[in-house]
Amino acid sequence: MLRIDKLTKRFGEKIAVDSATLDIDKPCMIGIIGRSGAGKSTLLRMLNRLEDASGGRILFDGREVTGLKGRDRRAWQSDCAMIFQQFNLVPRMDVVSNVLHGTLNRRNAMATLFNLYPMDDIHKAIDILDRLGIAEHAAKRAEALSGGQQQRVAIARALMQDPKIILADEPIASLDPMNAQTVMEALRRIHEEDGRTVIANLHTLDTARRYCDRVVGMRDGRIVFDGLPEQLTTGVAREIYGAGEEFSEAATSTEIETLEKTDARRAAIPAE
Template sequence: MLDVQGVTRMFGQKAAVDNISFRIDSPAFVGIIGRSGAGKSTFLRMMNRLLDATSGEIRVGGRNVLALKGAEARAWQSQCAMIFQQFNLVPRLDVASNVLHGILNRCTTLQTMFNFWPRADILRALEILDRLGIAEQAPKRAEALSGGQQQRVAIARALMQDPKIILADEPIASLDPMNAQVVMDTLKRINAEDGRMVIANLHTLDTARRYCDRVIGMRDGRIVFDGTPDQLSTGVARDIYGADAGFNEAATSTSLPADTTADGTYADLMLS
């Protein structure tokens, strides 16, 4: 399903990602772990085509996505949704409109300028928000939401694209433990229920052990570990993070918020 072969990204004389290769044959939940600067974000940005690779191939369904240009590259970005650490929402726009921005590449300039969306797309956006437990937030400005809620809006925007793969670049790095768990639970549920591959850059071993089917450890641009969560021993952690690094994340128990339904008045307004 995903075949990465010899992918390298140079910045001057330094290799941010250094000849990495791996293969994923099922829609698994894959965690990429390592210290800051290990090359995790650079790799995801290359995969999403936000950054060009210096060399190598990333094949999905037999097609090298690194070779795509123009409209084909943009179409690939729709199939490979990206979630960022800082959410990348439009703060002054309402939540529903932010979700609808997931399909901007399918809309005309006039639709975008006047925030005009087809009825079916509005209903789908509200349905996705309902699924993620934040439908009641649809009419609010994105900037009025908590960090955890904003990240779930970003996930909803990604789902609006109906992607095959979701890339999450440090999705919980700026969240408190309770919101971090809600976001990770949400991503895991999408992976399990939808059969979508999720590849998430993570800082900590406990998060990788709890949520991932497979873990790839990077250090200085290279893969130094590729295995299952139960193989993440202290020795392996030292290889990934260095002997002076801390390996544990405090476990905080929380649960997804209760499901809610969209506000009827706001739905009517969006659909009018």
């Protein structure tokens, strides 16, 4: 379904993504892990065509999308929706209007200028918000919501595009553990119930193991691991992150239970 073939991105002398190759032959949920600067965000931005590749190809259902321009490129960005770490909402605009922005690629300029939406689209937006558990906030300004709620609004906006693929760039990096779990559970349900492929950049191994069918590890722009969650051992993680024996998964955990146990252990250590 989706093939990434030797995809490369250079910024001057720096190679951000180095000949990345992945084959995704059926809808699944994939977690991409690696330290900051490993090339994860650049890879997703190339997939969404926010960045042009320096080399290699992206193919979807046999069609090359690497060189799409204009209307074809915008159509691909609707099929391959992007969710960002910082939500990218319009803070002073109400929630339902933010969700309706997911239809901008298929609306004419006049309708966009006067903020006019078909009633069917408004009903669809509210239904999506209801599915994500935040329909009661539809009339509120986006800035009045918590971070986790805003991220669910961003997910709803992506779903308004009716995409085949959802790309999530560090969707829980700025969230507390409770909201992080809520957002990841929402993305997992979207994959399972809708049959959409979800590709998410993640910092934490426990999140990748719990929610993803497949885990990809990147280091220095290259894909150095591609396997099942249970194959992501501590030893493999050390290789991906370039870490030694001091590497601790607990330090990066987003699981509430793990954090509580870690806090309890710290509390039990007497102060010097």
